[in-house]
Amino acid sequence: MLKIYAISKTFFPNTVNEVRALQKVSLTIEEGSFTAIIGTNGSGKSTLLNAIAGTFFPDEGKITLDGTEIINWPEYKRASLVGRVFQNPFAGSAAEMTIAENIVMAMRRGQSRPLRQAVTLSVKEVIAERVRLLKMGLEDRLDNPIGTLSGGQRQALTLLMATWLKPKLLLLDEHTAALDPKSAAKVSELTKNIIQQEKLTALMVTHSMQQAVDLSDRIVMMHRGQIVEDYRDEMKKRVRVIDLMETFDRVQKRELFDESVAALLEKQYV
Amino acid sequence: MNLIIGAFTIGLILSLLSLGMLISFRMIKFTDITVDGSITLGASLSAVLIMAGWSPWLATLLAFLAGSLAGMITGILHTRFKIQEILAGILMMTALYSINLRIMGRSNIPLLDTATVSSGFEKLLIELTGGEAKLLVFGWPVSLADLAVFGSSLILCTLIGILLTRFLRTHFGTVLRATGNNPQMVRAQGVNNNTMVIFSLALSNGLVALSGALLAQYQGFADVQMGIGMMVWGLASIIIGEALIGKTGLGVTITGAILGTILFRLLIAIALRWGLNPNDLKLVTALFVFLALVTPGMFKSMSNKFFGGSRHA
Amino acid sequence: MLLTQEQRGKYLVIAANGRLDATWADYFADTCLDHIRNGHHNLILDAQELSFLSSAGIRSLLRINKEILSVKGSFLIVNSAPFVAKTIEMTGFKQWLSEQLPEEISTQKTNQLHSEVEKTETYVLNPSAMLTLSVVANWQPWQSLTPDKTYKLSFPNSVFALGIGSASDNFDEAKLSFGEFIAVGSHVIFQPPEVKSRPDYLIAEMDYIPEMIVIQALCCQGEMSHLFRFSPEERILSFTISEIIDLVFSTTKSNSVAFVILAEVDGLVGATLIQSPGQKSEKDIMPFPEIREWLSFCGDRLFAGHQALVFGIATRKESDVKHSLLRPLPANPEISGHIHAAVFPFQPLQNGKIDLIKNVQKFLNGPPPEALLHLIDDDRPIVGLGQSSFIRGACWCAPLQNKEGLV
Numbered sequence: 001m002l003k004i005y006a007i008s009k010t011f012f013p014n015t016v017n018e019v020r021a022l023q024k025v026s027l028t029i030e031e032g033s034f035t036a037i038i039g040t041n042g043s044g045k046s047t048l049l050n051a052i053a054g055t056f057f058p059d060e061g062k063i064t065l066d067g068t069e070i071i072n073w074p075e076y077k078r079a080s081l082v083g084r085v086f087q088n089p090f091a092g093s094a095a096e097m098t099i100a101e102n103i104v105m106a107m108r109r110g111q112s113r114p115l116r117q118a119v120t121l122s123v124k125e126v127i128a129e130r131v132r133l134l135k136m137g138l139e140d141r142l143d144n145p146i147g148t149l150s151g152g153q154r155q156a157l158t159l160l161m162a163t164w165l166k167p168k169l170l171l172l173d174e175h176t177a178a179l180d181p182k183s184a185a186k187v188s189e190l191t192k193n194i195i196q197q198e199k200l201t202a203l204m205v206t207h208s209m210q211q212a213v214d215l216s217d218r219i220v221m222m223h224r225g226q227i228v229e230d231y232r233d234e235m236k237k238r239v240r241v242i243d244l245m246e247t248f249d250r251v252q253k254r255e256l257f258d259e260s261v262a263a264l265l266e267k268q269y270v
Numbered sequence: 271m272n273l274i275i276g277a278f279t280i281g282l283i284l285s286l287l288s289l290g291m292l293i294s295f296r297m298i299k300f301t302d303i304t305v306d307g308s309i310t311l312g313a314s315l316s317a318v319l320i321m322a323g324w325s326p327w328l329a330t331l332l333a334f335l336a337g338s339l340a341g342m343i344t345g346i347l348h349t350r351f352k353i354q355e356i357l358a359g360i361l362m363m364t365a366l367y368s369i370n371l372r373i374m375g376r377s378n379i380p381l382l383d384t385a386t387v388s389s390g391f392e393k394l395l396i397e398l399t400g401g402e403a404k405l406l407v408f409g410w411p412v413s414l415a416d417l418a419v420f421g422s423s424l425i426l427c428t429l430i431g432i433l434l435t436r437f438l439r440t441h442f443g444t445v446l447r448a449t450g451n452n453p454q455m456v457r458a459q460g461v462n463n464n465t466m467v468i469f470s471l472a473l474s475n476g477l478v479a480l481s482g483a484l485l486a487q488y489q490g491f492a493d494v495q496m497g498i499g500m501m502v503w504g505l506a507s508i509i510i511g512e513a514l515i516g517k518t519g520l521g522v523t524i525t526g527a528i529l530g531t532i533l534f535r536l537l538i539a540i541a542l543r544w545g546l547n548p549n550d551l552k553l554v555t556a557l558f559v560f561l562a563l564v565t566p567g568m569f570k571s572m573s574n575k576f577f578g579g580s581r582h583a
Numbered sequence: 584m585l586l587t588q589e590q591r592g593k594y595l596v597i598a599a600n601g602r603l604d605a606t607w608a609d610y611f612a613d614t615c616l617d618h619i620r621n622g623h624h625n626l627i628l629d630a631q632e633l634s635f636l637s638s639a640g641i642r643s644l645l646r647i648n649k650e651i652l653s654v655k656g657s658f659l660i661v662n663s664a665p666f667v668a669k670t671i672e673m674t675g676f677k678q679w680l681s682e683q684l685p686e687e688i689s690t691q692k693t694n695q696l697h698s699e700v701e702k703t704e705t706y707v708l709n710p711s712a713m714l715t716l717s718v719v720a721n722w723q724p725w726q727s728l729t730p731d732k733t734y735k736l737s738f739p740n741s742v743f744a745l746g747i748g749s750a751s752d753n754f755d756e757a758k759l760s761f762g763e764f765i766a767v768g769s770h771v772i773f774q775p776p777e778v779k780s781r782p783d784y785l786i787a788e789m790d791y792i793p794e795m796i797v798i799q800a801l802c803c804q805g806e807m808s809h810l811f812r813f814s815p816e817e818r819i820l821s822f823t824i825s826e827i828i829d830l831v832f833s834t835t836k837s838n839s840v841a842f843v844i845l846a847e848v849d850g851l852v853g854a855t856l857i858q859s860p861g862q863k864s865e866k867d868i869m870p871f872p873e874i875r876e877w878l879s880f881c882g883d884r885l886f887a888g889h890q891a892l893v894f895g896i897a898t899r900k901e902s903d904v905k906h907s908l909l910r911p912l913p914a915n916p917e918i919s920g921h922i923h924a925a926v927f928p929f930q931p932l933q934n935g936k937i938d939l940i941k942n943v944q945k946f947l948n949g950p951p952p953e954a955l956l957h958l959i960d961d962d963r964p965i966v967g968l969g970q971s972s973f974i975r976g977a978c979w980c981a982p983l984q985n986k987e988g989l990v
Contacts, residue, residue, distance in 0.1 A: 080460050094451035104441070
């Protein structure tokens with residue numbers, strides 16, 4: 001479904017602030033799989049997601065989605081294939097517009113925008129029906145500005161919007177990280193249900209290893225712009241949070257092992 | 271009464287300016303200074319064309335298109351060439367000053383005894399009243415010409431208001447409104463937000479130029495200086511409109527902008543009548559906008575008093 | 584619930600004021616377990632102000648009692664109100680209840696747990712005991728490995744050893760799994776050299792005596808001569824490994840020593856093989872960064888609050904025991920040593936004179952070891968992690984004598 005070939009991205013090249021955010025990352029995501037990407041801050045996990053979404057263009061490499069080379073597609077064009085939920089619960093919807101207006105925009109994601117009235121009564125009925133499934137009582141508030149809702153409610157709606165038209169790929173960028181624990185659990189649950197019901201192909205960046213273990217069927221660990229671990233199939237079923245922690249620990253220990261440690265061990269390790 | 275009709279007429283004409291600015295300033299959140307230039311563009315182009323014997327309707331339509339072109343260029347400067355929005359507007363406005371002088375060939379064109387968009391309506395009125403030059407309105411004599419301009423402005427303005435409302439409620443218009451709210455979200459829905467900005471600025475400045483064209487025909491002249499401060503007037507009108515009836519919905523916002531402009535013109539007419547020096551007018555307007563910007567709660571509470579405070583509940 | 588405690592001789596009297604119910608049971612148990620951890624093994628619960636005891640409270644008392652039994656301490660409840668006493672009696676724990684305080688309890692409050700004894704208590708086990716050192720050092724890092732460089736070592740009761748070895752019984756398998764080990768009286772703990780694996784262990788049972796194929800080993804045979812206990816006092820909060828080694832030297836009055844430490848960890852610094860040396864074939868010198876594929880360095884002071892089983896050998900400059908496996912310790916270059924440590928989840932140690940083998944057994948019967956490290960003194964300027972250090976525990980030691988050649 002999604003194939004990433006050796007993409008690299010360096011921010012602020014040739015300056016003191018140079019960040020090699022992605023270093024020849026390759027990744028293939030099969031259709032219908034739910035992959036979680038975990039990693040420390042600055043590991044490049046969000047950068048990888050943004051590279052797929054088209055927020056920036058990588059320095060090198062190729063990305064094909066559903067057999068189409070999309071590396072030169074601008075962000076808005078990729079939206080026809082990709083649904084997205086952001087970390088910031090306010091980033092996925094237009095605050096001053098009503099719930100119905102926001103959803104009606106998502107109902108034509110990546111399609112033409114005709115000069116016909118967008119929010120008609122019949123459309124509203126369709127919207128209310130789907131919104132009712134969120135069990136948040138929002139179906140009665142379709143004409144309220146979406147900005148009046150809580151972060152959790154907005155994120156749930158954003159998720160609904162991103163999947164209203166079945167995307168070839170759903171990108172979730174730490175979409176529960178900014179929510180309170182209760183809302184986060186609710187949105188997590190919702191994510192799982194929607195992905196299962198619609199049989200979506202999804203890629204989720206998360207800070208929470210528990211969430212990665214609970215929701216996904218494959219876990220990719222990144223560090224310093226590279227993929228350092230890839231738990232899939234049977235391995236993923238076996239993996240627990242503590243295993244992920246240990247892997248993190250190991251990767252970090254390796255990071256701390258520098259020349260001075262090598263000199264120290266040469267002196268003392270026999 | 272003449273004064274009131276006049277203020278209403280100018281208010282209706284300038285409400286097109288306010289509607290245009292409502293799109294740029296409020297919907298796509300673009301501080302567009304092109305307005306000062308494009309209103310003059312509309313006025314000068316229509317004046318020159320009418321003087322050259324063109325149909326006033328066609329001249330007005332071309333003014334609209336010219337304004338759109340100006341707005342489009344500002345949008346391209348900002349989105350394509352990454353120039354800050356204010357600077358992009360200033361560049362276009364400055365360029366338009368010369369362009370307007372070129373169009374007119376001099377700094378002022380009088381439009382005396384020429385046909386205007388209200389001429390047809392005036393003829394109709396004259397036929398209806400059987401040749402009377404004046405008509406009694408609430409007991410006051412008003413010239414048919416003034417009534418015609420007022421009536422045609424009212425019809426035009428209402429028509430445009432309705433069209434705009436309906437347009438903004440379409441799929442396309444919905445995305446346009448979202449662009450200013452959350453461009454990131456608009457991109458994620460597969461829409462090029464830059465294209466939306468360019469289109470919105472074109473529509474906005476088209477309406478502004480249209481307003482300029484009608485204003486020139488009503489005043490009977492086009493002046494290269496007439497655009498100065500128009501942006502601030504438009505902003506003041508929008509603010510008054512929002513204070514008056516709020517911005518709880520699209521129709522409300524648009525009606526508010528129109529009514530706000532009319533009220534603003536009435537206030538100005540009254541102030542001038544009471545002896546305000548016309549030279550101080552722009553200073554007073556600027557002060558008013560300043561106050562409105564720094565004391566956001568002021569107008570809200572004012573409107574609450576007017577309407578019993580139930581609207582925002 | 585308000586808990587106040589008072590040290591009276593060897594007893595710690597804890598006065599509980601309030602209700603010991605589900606809300607407070609965990610807090611109460613954790614507080615008491617903390618006291619046990621800090622060496623207070625004789626607890627008296629003064630229940631005069633205890634107004635209520637639920638089953639959750641009983642459960643917490645059971646947890647405390649279990650921990651106290653494991654260190655052979657004592658647990659009594661005094662002054663209990665009739666309701667509380669009845670609850671305890673009816674649930675079958677009458678043995679906890681006492682009419683009055685034990686007779687030998689001091690009448691006054693004392694400041695410290697062991698005010699009457701020295702801070703480090705020393706016990707002479709067998710003044711003439713000695714350990715004999717034999718060395719296996721056929722392999723030097725990072726030579727390529729051939730079967731002739733290995734040696735089969737068995738670990739009967741009297742052997743203490745550390746080194747690099749494999750539990751596999753033939754070379755072809757062993758060469759993939761050489762890693763650090765530590766052996767204390769027929770209990771072998773070894774670290775399979777894979778980044779993800781946990782330490783494994785072999786225990787002598789019935790006729791079985793653990794055996795390993797080793798490529799490097801410091802192996803001592805004999806018995807320990809002394810035991811000393813150490814625990815923090817006002818100014819000293821922890822003991823570094825070189826401080827403990829100094830104590831070992833002064834206790835044994837010898838220039839070369841071997842020692843076993845069972846102690847609560849303050850922080851460990853060390854390195855572990857993560858790839859078996861048997862897998863290597865080409866170069867003898869391992870440059871950076873390739874070395875990172877072979878060794879893992881802790882990178883931080885680890886395992887605070889865990890319990891460690893340490894075996895080490897240390898020699899002074901004057902000693903005639905010298906070997907390339909013994910490297911100068913940066914903290915005191917006059918002393919050379921080689922130390923391995925196995926890390927276990929915390930279990931309290933009994934106070935006083937305790938038996939080494941029994942306690943090692945106890946650890947291996949409990950939760951499995953978490954890590955095995957070759958201890959390193961990280962003396963790098965500024966970023967250095969320092970030496971490993973311990974909070975409280977026991978150290979068995981003996982003088983060491985040379986035995987030429989191989990075992």
